Every structure is written in C-alpha cells, then in structure tokens.
Amino acid sequence: MRADTSSLTAAHPDHVFRPLPDVLGRWAAEGIDTSPFHAGAADAEQRYAGFGLSRMLPLDRVLVGCASSRPGAYGGFHHPDQGYRHLQMAAVVTMQGPMERRTPEHPSLALLDLLRAYAHDCLHYGSRRRYVDAAGVPVRTQYEINYRRVTGQSYSVADERGSHHTRNLGIVMEGACDREARSIARKTAERSGIAAPPDALGALAFRDVTGTLTEDDRLRAVSFPDSVDRTRYAAALRNYEAGVNRRYAHFLGEFAPGEEHECHGRLLAAIISGDTTGLGAWLDDRHGPGTFAGLFRTPGYFEPDLTA
Numbered sequence: 001m002r003a004d005t006s007s008l009t010a011a012h013p014d015h016v017f018r019p020l021p022d023v024l025g026r027w028a029a030e031g032i033d034t035s036p037f038h039a040g041a042a043d044a045e046q047r048y049a050g051f052g053l054s055r056m057l058p059l060d061r062v063l064v065g066c067a068s069s070r071p072g073a074y075g076g077f078h079h080p081d082q083g084y085r086h087l088q089m090a091a092v093v094t095m096q097g098p099m100e101r102r103t104p105e106h107p108s109l110a111l112l113d114l115l116r117a118y119a120h121d122c123l124h125y126g127s128r129r130r131y132v133d134a135a136g137v138p139v140r141t142q143y144e145i146n147y148r149r150v151t152g153q154s155y156s157v158a159d160e161r162g163s164h165h166t167r168n169l170g171i172v173m174e175g176a177c178d179r180e181a182r183s184i185a186r187k188t189a190e191r192s193g194i195a196a197p198p199d200a201l202g203a204l205a206f207r208d209v210t211g212t213l214t215e216d217d218r219l220r221a222v223s224f225p226d227s228v229d230r231t232r233y234a235a236a237l238r239n240y241e242a243g244v245n246r247r248y249a250h251f252l253g254e255f256a257p258g259e260e261h262e263c264h265g266r267l268l269a270a271i272i273s274g275d276t277t278g279l280g281a282w283l284d285d286r287h288g289p290g291t292f293a294g295l296f297r298t299p300g301y302f303e304p305d306l307t308a
Helices: 020-029 035-050 107-126 169-192 200-209 215-219 228-255 260-273 277-287 291-296
Strands: 015-019 062-068 083-085 090-094 129-134 137-143
Touching: 015 020, 020 062, 020 107, 035 107, 035 169, 062 107, 083 107, 090 107, 107 169, 107 200, 107 260, 169 200, 169 228, 169 260, 200 215, 200 228, 215 228, 228 260, 228 277, 260 277, 277 291
Parallel strands: 062 090
Antiparallel strands: 015 062, 083 090, 129 137
C-alpha cells in the first residue's frame, strides 16, 4: 500500500502528479527562487522538534499535482480530495492557481501554499497513531488525541451544523495543525518579502495561507462567473476558515483566555505524543477535574457493544 501510491492520485485522472522535490527542481530550472520553501521547512523542523516531533514527512512522500489537462482546473490547499493519507503515509496536494500552466501563475504564493500544506501534513504524519487488527483489516483506534473503538464509536462527536464553537477533537486537532502551519507560512512571507498578488482570488489565497483573513473574507461569498473551479475554491476556503480555524480560535478563547499561545503549544505536544496527561492537568488547573473528558468524550463511548 505504501509502495504504490497510484490509488491516491487516481481520483484526479486529469492531473499530472510528481514528487515534491521534482516539482521544486523543475520550478528552479525555470528561474523561480524556491529558497523560501526550503527556509520555511527548516524553520518548521526546528520548531516542531520543540514539541517532540522527531521526523518530518519525507519530501518524496508529497505528491504534487503540478499540471492538468482539464480546462479551468484550479489547485491549492483547498482543492478537493487531497491531503495526508495515514495508511499510505503520503500526502497529495496541488499547485496553487491555474493548473494548465507549466509554472505557477504566482510563484511566491504557490511556494507559500506548498509550505503551508507541507508543514500541516508533517504534523499529521508525525502524530501518535495506534492500529489493531480487526479480522485482517488495520483499524486505527487512536489518532493524535482522539480515539475510536473497533466498533466505530468515536470518543468525540461532531459539532452541530453551523456551530461557531467546537467540542470535537477532530476540529481541535486540525485547527491546531493549521494554525501552526499558517504561522510558519506567514513568517516565511515576512522574511522573504512576499506580498499578496493583485488579483482578487490570489490576494484571498495569500491571506488564507498566512492566516490573515479578515472578517469580511469570512462573511462575503466570492464568485467568479466565468470559472466554476475558482468559485468552488473560494467557497472551500471560506468554509474551511469558518468550520476549522475560526472554531479552533474560539475554543482557545473559551478555555485559555490570555493563554491561547500556551494552550496551543500544549495541544501540539499532546497531538504529537498522543499523551494528554500534561494538557489535561493544565486544563484541570483552570477549569476543574476531568475537563478534557468533560469537553470531548461522547456520553455513550463506554457503553457495551450489544451487537457482539
């Protein structure tokens, strides 16, 4: 499964995928300065080591959709059916912007977008996971700080539709990973002097990658009458911001007011190690005993399996 990743790219038959080092090499040969990506990745490795991450996702395990034969194809972090795949231990991403080109429309933005995706997926790759054999099938019973019984019962339940807050560990973990990844992209942009592109979607994508989306960005739908793909991409960006990043920010404000940075760091360390002892004690000290379970555990998680 891990040797053959063709099943991961089969969902995108119109796209051409190449390993990330090959893509960066091709862009460099075209005269694009790829040093911001490498500098940002090095910063991420150093920072993540402080949270306990011992190994970054190998660059050749990142498959980049860098061209497409489909007219109007538009790629980037919010392209559908992409991301890290834990069983294959590989990530599928796409080049930000129009994919009918040999090189990205906005090279600096495309590099920041790849950096954000890579920094994000490194945290998923390096986080704690546990599997059991269930009738010959590998079943993941622990992912970061969330758990699932072999029967499929999740420790944490989904939030109500349209909720601005979260009590779902999947959202908290995803939000923590993306907050960190966007912070790395933002610092890289500042250090390298990368500015937002002039076009509307490019500028919106830049604010998204760097974690600087405005309230107007969140509330205002963006439409491109001449491009279904661009309109879909803008909608996916907006939905991800509202459904993940805003909910995570709200969670930090609820349970760590004035200490959001400290809580975020403890969450990342717990996500990587899979051990909630330190995080739980920190929350208990502020909100009382059993805060972690009280926030996240499904009431029926330990009910007996009556189908067995």
